[in-house]
Amino acid sequence: MNSHDITVGGYVAVVIAGVILEVVATRTEAPVPSLGDVLTRIMRTRTGRVGVLVAWAWLGLHFFSQ
């Protein structure tokens, strides 16, 4: 296993952690909110709402625009 594999493994681990949290939130009684609930809560204020939408917009700009 080289540095490349370890780095990619780190990203995969983060994604798996997110999937596990979502499963725990939606399939068990554990006090873990789903990602949707977290986003809904954050987006209740204008700053939170615009902040989340700007993060989404930035992704598009980063990968496609000059």
Next chain:
Amino acid sequence: MGIRQPIVIVLLLIAFFSAISGKPLDGLLMLLVAAGLGWDAARAGSREAAAAPPGSGGSLPQPGLSATVSAEPPQPQPALAGPPPRRSWRTAAAGLAWVAAGIVYAVVVGSFARFSWPATMAVVGLATLVVVIGWQGPVRARPDPGPLPKPGAALWGGVLLAGGLWELGSLAQQTGLDVTSFAHPTISALTDPVLASHPGRSVALAVWLLIGWYLVRR
């Protein structure tokens, strides 16, 4: 002061780093949103201070509440009036039209080379439109999930932070900000081969549109 809002500080940092890493347009857009939010928050703070009775402390933050929460009350949500109306054929047709428009957008914009002016204009235009729509408030009513369990919410924050730090670590181990490293690839470097082809770009744009659609309806 609106500039003390955490989100404004984060956006200003993103604007700065985007500009110095060769993305002046990204930087300018982030700067504009940061300025707008800062101005908006400052205006809301002034209104609150003016409305508060003398001696009540005005808009001073309450202990245990973040500045964002204390300076800005939640936006009014559209009323939830009973059960949702039954889906009519018009609703279904409108949904199909949105899906068709999304597919056309993904296919057409995906045909443009990355970082070209047509791709830039298409992405910047849509991103600006969505942020402007989001600025007005939610497009449909959603029940408030109420206060989130703090340990559970912190777990989500931890996952986000871990991902960000891992990406930052990879970026720091590149020989330059715009020189990708095979040994320590960033997410951008890993997605480059996928985004090199028209189908890859179209699928990525479709996913980006779906996420945007999901967020704008929260």
